[in-house]
Amino acid sequence: MAFYRPAPYQKPLAIVLLLAALALPSVLSAFGQEFYVGFATRVLIFALAASSLNLVLGFGGMFSLGHAAFFGAGAYVAAICMQAGISDALLAFPLAMLAAGLLALLVGALSLRTRGVYFIMITLAFAQMAYYLFVSARAWGGDDGLPLVGRMTLGGLSLSSDNALFFTALSALTAAIVFLGRLADARFGRTIQAIRENETRMEALGYPVFRYRLVCFALGGALAGLAGALLANLTGLASPNLLQWMQSGTLLVMVIIGGVGYLYGGVVGAVVLLCLEEVLSGFTLHWHIGLGVLLLGIVLFAPKGVAALFGKRDD
Amino acid sequence: MTEPLLDVRQLSRRFAAVDALKDVNFSVEAGEVHALIGPNGAGKTTFIHHVSGALQPDSGSVHFAGREVTRLAMHQRVAAGMARSYQITNVFLGLSALDNVALAVQGRQDAGSSFRFWQAARTEKRLFEEARSFLEQVGLAKRVETVAGNLAHGEQRALELAMALATQPQLLLLDEPMAGTGPEESARMVELIEHLARHVTILLVEHDMAAVFRLADRISVLVNGRLIATGTPEAVRADPEVRRAYLGDHL
Amino acid sequence: MLQLILEQSLNGLQFGLMLFLLAAGLTLVFGIMDCINLAHGSLYMVGAYLVAAAAQAADSFWIGLGAGVAGAAVLGLLLELSLFRQLYRRDHLSQVLATFALILIANESVRMIWGAQPVMLNPPEALSGPVEIGGFFYPAYRLVIIAFGLAVAGMLYLLVAKSRIGMWVRAGASNREMTEALGINVQRLFTAVFVFGAALCALAGGLLGPLLAVQVGMGESVLILAFVVIIIGGIGSIRGALVGSLIVGTVDTLGRALLPTLLRALLPADAASTLGPALASILIYLLMAGILFFKPQGLFPARA
Numbered sequence: 001m002a003f004y005r006p007a008p009y010q011k012p013l014a015i016v017l018l019l020a021a022l023a024l025p026s027v028l029s030a031f032g033q034e035f036y037v038g039f040a041t042r043v044l045i046f047a048l049a050a051s052s053l054n055l056v057l058g059f060g061g062m063f064s065l066g067h068a069a070f071f072g073a074g075a076y077v078a079a080i081c082m083q084a085g086i087s088d089a090l091l092a093f094p095l096a097m098l099a100a101g102l103l104a105l106l107v108g109a110l111s112l113r114t115r116g117v118y119f120i121m122i123t124l125a126f127a128q129m130a131y132y133l134f135v136s137a138r139a140w141g142g143d144d145g146l147p148l149v150g151r152m153t154l155g156g157l158s159l160s161s162d163n164a165l166f167f168t169a170l171s172a173l174t175a176a177i178v179f180l181g182r183l184a185d186a187r188f189g190r191t192i193q194a195i196r197e198n199e200t201r202m203e204a205l206g207y208p209v210f211r212y213r214l215v216c217f218a219l220g221g222a223l224a225g226l227a228g229a230l231l232a233n234l235t236g237l238a239s240p241n242l243l244q245w246m247q248s249g250t251l252l253v254m255v256i257i258g259g260v261g262y263l264y265g266g267v268v269g270a271v272v273l274l275c276l277e278e279v280l281s282g283f284t285l286h287w288h289i290g291l292g293v294l295l296l297g298i299v300l301f302a303p304k305g306v307a308a309l310f311g312k313r314d315d
Numbered sequence: 316m317t318e319p320l321l322d323v324r325q326l327s328r329r330f331a332a333v334d335a336l337k338d339v340n341f342s343v344e345a346g347e348v349h350a351l352i353g354p355n356g357a358g359k360t361t362f363i364h365h366v367s368g369a370l371q372p373d374s375g376s377v378h379f380a381g382r383e384v385t386r387l388a389m390h391q392r393v394a395a396g397m398a399r400s401y402q403i404t405n406v407f408l409g410l411s412a413l414d415n416v417a418l419a420v421q422g423r424q425d426a427g428s429s430f431r432f433w434q435a436a437r438t439e440k441r442l443f444e445e446a447r448s449f450l451e452q453v454g455l456a457k458r459v460e461t462v463a464g465n466l467a468h469g470e471q472r473a474l475e476l477a478m479a480l481a482t483q484p485q486l487l488l489l490d491e492p493m494a495g496t497g498p499e500e501s502a503r504m505v506e507l508i509e510h511l512a513r514h515v516t517i518l519l520v521e522h523d524m525a526a527v528f529r530l531a532d533r534i535s536v537l538v539n540g541r542l543i544a545t546g547t548p549e550a551v552r553a554d555p556e557v558r559r560a561y562l563g564d565h566l
Numbered sequence: 567m568l569q570l571i572l573e574q575s576l577n578g579l580q581f582g583l584m585l586f587l588l589a590a591g592l593t594l595v596f597g598i599m600d601c602i603n604l605a606h607g608s609l610y611m612v613g614a615y616l617v618a619a620a621a622q623a624a625d626s627f628w629i630g631l632g633a634g635v636a637g638a639a640v641l642g643l644l645l646e647l648s649l650f651r652q653l654y655r656r657d658h659l660s661q662v663l664a665t666f667a668l669i670l671i672a673n674e675s676v677r678m679i680w681g682a683q684p685v686m687l688n689p690p691e692a693l694s695g696p697v698e699i700g701g702f703f704y705p706a707y708r709l710v711i712i713a714f715g716l717a718v719a720g721m722l723y724l725l726v727a728k729s730r731i732g733m734w735v736r737a738g739a740s741n742r743e744m745t746e747a748l749g750i751n752v753q754r755l756f757t758a759v760f761v762f763g764a765a766l767c768a769l770a771g772g773l774l775g776p777l778l779a780v781q782v783g784m785g786e787s788v789l790i791l792a793f794v795v796i797i798i799g800g801i802g803s804i805r806g807a808l809v810g811s812l813i814v815g816t817v818d819t820l821g822r823a824l825l826p827t828l829l830r831a832l833l834p835a836d837a838a839s840t841l842g843p844a845l846a847s848i849l850i851y852l853l854m855a856g857i858l859f860f861k862p863q864g865l866f867p868a869r870a
Contacts, residue, residue, distance in 0.1 A: 002409035002462075063658055110855055113862045117602050117801060120658060121793040122858065128790045129851035136844040185435040187421060187428075194407060194418055201405050204367065205422040206393030206482055207429070215430065246786065249604075249666045256663050288674040295667035299660045300652065 003193050004059070004184045006263060014177075014264070021170055025163045037162040038234065043274045044169040045230045048176055050254035051266030052223030055180060057252070058261030059189060060216040061196025065120050065248050066107065066127030070100040070221035072243030074228025076134060079146040079238035089152040089159065089168070089229075096229035097222040103130070104221020108214045124245050131243040145239035152233055159233060169230050173267070176223055181263050192216045253295060318381060320345040320486055320516050321397075326365060326375035335361045336540045339375070343486065348512050350519045350531035354560065358540040359520045360402060363490050366518070367399045368392045380485060394424050398484035402491045402520075404471045408464035412455055412474050415463055416446035419481035446481065453477040453507055469500030473507065486516045493523045505529060528552075536560065569702045574823040575816065580708050582815020583715025587770035588788060589795040589807040590722055591763020597802020597868050598738040599654045599756055604665040605645075606767060606792065607785030608672035613638040613768025614780045615676055618687040627690040627776075635768045642764025646757050654756065673782050682782065687775035711773050718769070719808055726804045735759065736868070791818075794854050800864030809865060814850050821849040 021040075028036050053067045074096040081092035111122040140146045151159040159165045183189045191212050195202045199209050232238045241247070250273070258269025276294075280287035319342035326339040335358050343349045353359055364370040366377060368389035376385045384392050406415050420426055420442050436442065450459055453473040458466060463474060472492055479487055492508065493501050505526050508517065512530065521527050527534065528548050535545040538560045544551055551557055592606045616637040621630025645668075653661050688694075689707040696703040726732035734755055737745045746752050771780075778784065795814050799806025826842030833841065857865065 003414070063662075065662065110858055113858070117596050117600065117658065118797065118863075120602055120662065121797055122854075125790060125794050125797060125851060125854060129848045132847040132851075133844060136847045138840060179432070182435070183432045185437070186433055187431040187436045187439075189432075190414075190418065190421070190436050191429045194410075197407055197409070198405070200369070201401075201407070202418075202422070203389045204369075204393065204399055204401075204405075205419045205478065206390050206424070207422045208388075208390045212429070245790065246669075249662075249669075253663065253666065256659060260659065286674045286678055288670040289678075292667040292669075292671035292674070295663055295670070296649070299656070299664040299667070 003190055004261060004263065006181070010264070018170075018174060022167075025166055034162065037166050039274075039278065041162065041166045041169050041234055042231075043270055044166070044173050045227050045234065046251075046254065046274060047267040047270035048169070048173045048230070049224050049227035049266075050251050050258065050270045051173070051176055051180060052220045052227065053251045054255045054258075054260065054262075054266040055183075055223065056217055056220035057255055058259075058265060059180075059184060059196065060192045060213060060220070062112070062213060062217055063120050064123040064217070064220075065245065065252065066123035066125075066130075067220070067224055067251050068245065068247035069107070069127035069130040069243050070104050070224040071228040071231075071247065071251070072134070072238070072240070073100045073103050073130065074225030075232035075238040075242050076140065076146060076228075077225065078152070078229035078232040079148050080140065082148045082150075082152065083146065087150075087152050089154045089233075092152055093226055093229050096225045098225075100225020100228065101218045101222030104224075105214065105218040108217035108221075112210060112213050112217065124248070127243060127245055127248055131240055131245075134240040134243060140238075143240065145237050145241075148232055148236045148238070151236070165230075165233060169234075172226060172230060176226075177263065177267070184263065188212070188215075257295075257298065317345070319343060320380060321366065321518065322378040323366065324376050324378070326362075326372050326377065328361065328365065328370065328372050334540045336365065336372070339537070339540075339542050341535060341542060341545070343516060343518050344533075345485075345516055347532040348508075348517045348519060348530050350521060350527045350534045351537060352521065352524070352527055352534060353537035357537045359537055360490060361540075362537065363399065363488055363518075363520060367397065367488055393422075393482055393484075396483075396485035397488065398479040398482040398486070399488035400472075400475045400479045400490060400492060402494055404468070404475055406463045406471060406474050406478065409462065411460050411462055412450055412466065412470075412477075413443060413446050413459045415474060416449050416477050416481050417442050419478040420445045420449075423482055425483075449477045449481045450474075452480065452511075454503070467500075469496045469503065472496060472500070472504060476507065476511075480511070480515075484515060486518060487511070489517060489519045489521075491520055491522060493521055493526055501526065570823065571820075572700075573702065573704060574820050576704060576708065576712065577823075578816030578819035579812070580712045580715065580815075581819050582812040583712060583719060584770045584774055585788075585791055585795055585815055586715065586719055586808055586811035587766045588792045589799070589811055590804060591759070591766045592792050593796045593799065593802055593804070593807045594735060594759050595763060596796065598735065598759060599650075601650065601654050602658055602661045602665070603650075604662060604789065605668035605672065606763070607787075607789030608669050609638060609642060609764045609767040609785075610771040610788055611676065611780075611782070611785035612641065612672055612771075613764075614687070614771030614775045614784065615680055615685065616768060617772030618685045618775055618780050619680075621687060627688065630687075631769070631772045634772050635765050638768030638771075639761050639765040642761045643757070645764075646760040650760060651753070651756075669786070672785070677782050684779035684781035687772075687780055689776040707776060711777075714769075714773060718766070722804060723808070731755075731758070791850075794850055796864070797854055798857050798864060800866040800868060802868030803864070803866040806864055806866035806868075813853070817853060818850050821846045825849070 024040055025037050028034055049071050056062050056064050077096035077099045078092055081095060086092050107123065107126045111119055111126065114122060134140060135143055151165065153159060154168060157164065159168060191207060195209050195212060203209050228242065254269030254273050255265055257272050258265035258267065280290055321343040323339060323341040326336055328336045339362065351359055351362065365372050368387060376383055378384065380396055384395060421429055447459060450456060453476050455470060455473055455477065458470060463471060466474060476492065493504055496504060501523060508530055519530060531548055533545065534548055534551040536543050536551060536557050543560060544554045544557050588610060592603065595601055595603050613634055617630050617634030620633035621627050624630055649664065653664055693707040693710055695706060697706045697709065726735055734745060734750050738752065738755060791814060795807060795810035798813060799810030825846040826838065829838040829842045
């Protein structure tokens, strides 16, 4: 497999979509559908979280099934910041990223000593440990989670309107995608992609493989933390459910649907899955069956995912 | 006498109940081409794995360039100046020849940190110019942009060599560089190694005896995990124990 | 106090043995087929529901248990033939996605059929009371579970350690190519192991049914515990699964029961009451992390 290289039409398409996203709130309000701004924000936040997992899984080749722990940790840090009176996102968001990144560093340092099925199970188990830790933390609301008294401000700008939060999430996602796009082309990106392909060879070229993997894992954790902090603002709650492994599974499903190792894989996956949920759950309470059948279909018949159509990664 | 560049002392390793390597004493002097030969299954590749750091010995030690490296990881040994090529071609098949070697250059200590997240690597001229020069050295100047998977087998072997060279080693561990190549490619490879030997010390594991006797300054013979002889090609050729081990072979 | 410790030790043993029933099948699927199966917990859940439904229909716990286990075995067979057989050859990503999909389908189907409310499963009438052992009372039903667990564990151990099938299974776990080269029908072996694992799941689900609520989502939390067991014990090792199960079962049970008391004795009251439950709930994970640090391959690695 080669290094990731975007398809030529990808950048213009992304810019067009970004412009469309910028216009979305006004369009929705023109049609009196402001309700969907919240939904769109949710999609953006999950796109960010899924993209962070794609960095770890798609580019770094590390099959983590505990990514939601970092997502949830970010949400909790945001809520704890609010509780402590830190209501400026300019401070709280970096703190959330730092905390989630450090947590990922710790989990990674232990679990990256293993490979394959082992690594999958261990990341899963550590995430579950984080889940139980928050469930039993009474100071932070235990089972019920920790509510936020209100939304944060962004350097004096209030995020209490849905539009403000939407644009904040859009900026965060755009910045993350630009960063990941640069990263994929930079030394670090080439290094982790090559490690994904053949770690022994990289070790034999003098690369301290473990260190690069760990940094990649922690970076992914930090980005997930940012997504979590945004989500806490959207829902007004940091819930232990965010850390549950089914949540990790959902993020994973997004990345796989969107395309593992494609820059926009996380975004495409989040849009597809959440829209599917929105539509299907309108028809039936039991839409998970439909989703399950669909996923089985993807595994058996379209193993490369949807975003495989959007980028080149020749085999 | 100066200290050897590579000095392996009393190296032993058991797999299950089998002595893969037993009390092996082996050294490579700076500047020489030292060939390690032996029948299939003698433990040659296992030995290379222990020198390069892919495996750890049960007992014994490995010294390189004046310090003990027995417990160092593979990447640390590479940083200390040891590079290896693989018996089975082990390059990034999806990348161009140039990208392959550029990765090797980038991994070097003096090439700067690879924790760079922003600047596109392909804009780093130095990386690619250097990579190009290594490809020229192994005769792949015309195949720079070819995807490694599309190179001929002999060319892939040469690429493998270029990658090892790009780490700028003091010692090159070549594990059967001639494996699977045709006679013409073999001849080219021998020439290439001869040329490289002027600049770098080489430990060569090879089955092609013609090549071995042409290239080696010294030859060691490994049989059933034990080193039975070390000496000049003439001495090894004349050694009765070696002749017995190769019974009727083409020595 | 002593009585509490004794009682909780028995509870821990009982929990550990049930975990073993789950982990035994799972570790073999992982070890032999190098296949990750997240839906193992769903088999446990579906098994419990089948047992509950059959027990209600037959008005007998034991008939229900037998029918439920048989039903789960059939389900396992169908799954193996239709899906898993294809998954073994695929990468871990496909395996996780497919078995995750199975969880969604299983949870939602169960919710459709039996509703969102937990289903009651009553222990057999004769066993519903306590019995006296050595001066204290212990529920008879729990003793029966322990007996069941010990019997199955013993049988499994003999089967894997002594029988020819067991030899194949162990060979498959440590070196699959070699086993195939020896001309053993690996595919049939896989099917047998998978079906057997499914039956053990249902057995555990059915036996635990009267103690825990039979409800949607019961499979996921127990799945993670089975993972922890396998991580501690080493993939593909039945002995590792047994030791790991007993460690996890006792440490978790005793930790939850005794740690808060212990901390109260050592720490100021409010610190103890915050720290106690938190520490107890993550105790086995800390243990796992510790073991992982020193033995990344688990206590009994099947692949040397």
